Amino acid sequence: MIRTKRSRYLIRKKLTARMIFPGSVLIIYFVLFLLAQDRAMFALKASYGVFLRILVPLAFVFILMFLMNLFIKPPQIAGLIGKESGVSGVLFSIGAGIVSTGPIFAWYPLLEELKKRGARESLIAIFLNNRAVKPVLIPVMVSYFGWVYVALLTALTILGSLACGSIISIAQRK
């Protein structure tokens, strides 16, 4: 891909911003090593324990992400939430929210466009709230909370998104 100087600058800026948080934590570790090496080692060992715990679920996350990217394309998702029909529109919005990936704000322009083309606001709200349900991340969640909790929370989150969509719909009518 041919990139302009400005786009290269913005990508560098984005990468730098992403590194601020982990970089700051590393600086704290560095200072801690200088001041209290034993406590720094203790903290590192605790982090290592957490890392080991999420390592296998993370591998599953990568595989699921790959399969999702292979079979589901963003234009298909955008097309689904544009559906205006009653129950099927709601079901499509739930499904689209669940399978959508990437940061939420990256979806705003597409959703804004769909809204202009007549997509109901309640469907957009249902889509946005269902982004809390992420099948690809379930292995990590299950490793901490177990299947029963994950299944229950997933079901309630979907029901919650419907409640949110209904409230938006009522507010729209007023």
Place this chain on the structure above:
Amino acid sequence: MKIAISAEGPDPEATVSHRLGTSPYLIIVDSETMSFEAIPSEAGASGQHAGMHLVSLAIAKEVDAVLTGYCSPIAENYLSAKGIRVVTDVTGTVSDAVERYIHSESQSLKMTASSPPTSKALLRKDTLSASLKKSGSQFKGFLPILIGVVLLIGLLSTFVSKDVLSFIFTGDAPLDTLLGACFGSIFTGNPINSYVIGGEMLGYGISLFAVTALMISWVTVGIAQLPAEIMAFGSRFALIRNITSFVLSIIIAFITVIILNLLGVRL
């Protein structure tokens, strides 16, 4: 392969437009049949709206590449995120640009394959590698923050005692849940971080009410992205959705824990 080119006119002999956002036409060429379709830019739209209209068009038409003179970094990010290749600094006529692009594509394919594979196999290999690349970049996107979170948990487990946590989360279910929902609304990012933080909080004896409210509000409520949401959908929609989601995160947390208790499930 579908190629979209920003053009000054509606036919392949038109010159490539200098800028995608202000281009009067988007010409979509199918490289296999060499058929083309000229789509005029949205009448009356200007600036960013016109640009986003063309970006949406390119995505909706499922093109593989966009050729243009200049593409704004925002538009380029959207297109790249959808797996669409963006080629800038393109000049000359639309037909020349398409020919040059197809030629450069075939050259790069020849370099990676010793014997020419079938078009079906190429497509499959292409799709697999694009999906793998996208997954890799998504993974790389959240990994630095996740590593930061894991390292921070190590620090907190060393320096923040259970006394401090029990001072903040007193064990009073309604108050703890409210606090969890507030923390979740302030922090943002990939939900995986909220699972790790929530799971570790649970290990410190913080109630499942608070942890559940934190994990739900982490994604459904976004104070940090509220300005962007207001800009996209209007303040009425954004405020009602975020306030409703905040309240719902507390209600769902309560219902979840109550049902788990009724089922006799202990975490």
